[in-house]
Amino acid sequence: MRFQTALESPGSSINPQEFISTLEPSLSQGNVEEALHHVRSRWSAAQILELLKDKSADVRKVAALALALVGDNNAVAPLAVALHDADAMVSQVAEHALWSVWFRLGSARAVQLVKCGNHHLHHGNYVCALEKFTHAIHEDPRFAEAYNQRAIAHYLCDRPEDSIADCKSALALMPQHFGAMSGMGHCHAQLQQWREAKHCYRLALAIHPRLEGIEGSLEEIERLLGHI
Numbered sequence: 279m280r281f282q283t284a285l286e287s288p289g290s291s292i293n294p295q296e297f298i299s300t301l302e303p304s305l306s307q308g309n310v311e312e313a314l315h316h317v318r319s320r321w322s323a324a325q326i327l328e329l330l331k332d333k334s335a336d337v338r339k340v341a342a343l344a345l346a347l348v349g350d351n352n353a354v355a356p357l358a359v360a361l362h363d364a365d366a367m368v369s370q371v372a373e374h375a376l377w378s379v380w381f382r383l384g385s386a387r388a389v390q391l392v393k394c395g396n397h398h399l400h401h402g403n404y405v406c407a408l409e410k411f412t413h414a415i416h417e418d419p420r421f422a423e424a425y426n427q428r429a430i431a432h433y434l435c436d437r438p439e440d441s442i443a444d445c446k447s448a449l450a451l452m453p454q455h456f457g458a459m460s461g462m463g464h465c466h467a468q469l470q471q472w473r474e475a476k477h478c479y480r481l482a483l484a485i486h487p488r489l490e491g492i493e494g495s496l497e498e499i500e501r502l503l504g505h506i
Contacts, residue, residue, distance in 0.1 A: 291325065294332050294334060294337040297326075300316050301313055301317070301344060302340065314348070321344075323349055327353060330359070335367070335368055338360065338365070338368045342357065342371040342372045343371055343374075345375045346374055346375035349375060349378070350379065354379060357379070358376065358454040361373060361485065376454070377457075380452065383423065384421030385417055385418040385421070387418075388414040389421075391411070391417060391424075392427055396427065399431055399434070404435050408428060408431045411427050411428035411431060420451055422452035422455060423448070425447040426444070426458045429441040429444035429458065430461065433464065433465060438469050439465075441462075442462050442466070446462070456482050460478065463477075463492070463495070464495075472502060472503055475495075476496060479492050
């Protein structure tokens with residue numbers, strides 16, 4: 279058991295420079311386990327969240343990296359705000375952190391099933407992936423990422439309507455899920471439902487202004503609508 283000192287109490291603030299100097303060597307070397315040890319042994323996720331508001335972009339970036347390791351559901355809304363950060367790197371790291379957090383917000387069994395489903399998905403075994411994601415949803419019906427991953431599997435199986443239903447379920451649980459919102463846009467585009475696709479893409483960019491590829495898709499649809 280670890281005992282916190284008065285300076286490390288949950289309500290106290292972190293010295294930003296000490297935070298960076300402690301974590302940067304591990305992070306720059308890709309030593310995730312060492313960085314995770316530093317974070318867990320010294321600070322709470324609540325303390326790190328406060329650093330997302332720091333005036334230094336470097337501090338905000340490292341804070342987002344740390345939250346990728348230890349952030350929980352309480353980190354989602356602040357990280358979603360960080361997607362709008364003036365510094366593009368902070369926004370990019372916040373995006374990575376959100377994906378990391380989303381993938382661990384289910385029960386232990388559901389998280390393991392989604393990981394297994396991802397393995398099948400990446401190897402083109404879409405039927406097996408669908409089975410794992412469905413099992414994960416049964417294990418934990420509030421695991422938003424299980425719905426989002428199943429939505430991806432449905433899309434790859436050319437089942438856009440089923441994918442849209444799962445995107446809606448993911449968004450009902452996690453309104454900040456830009457992946458589910460943009461994915462729903464892709465499904466509507468596949469169905470040639472251009473206005474619905476345009477609406478989803480705009481909402482996705484409202485959540486994440488730098489979301490890769492979506493501005494191009496939106497411009498293409500707007501050109502298409504201009505000729506209808």
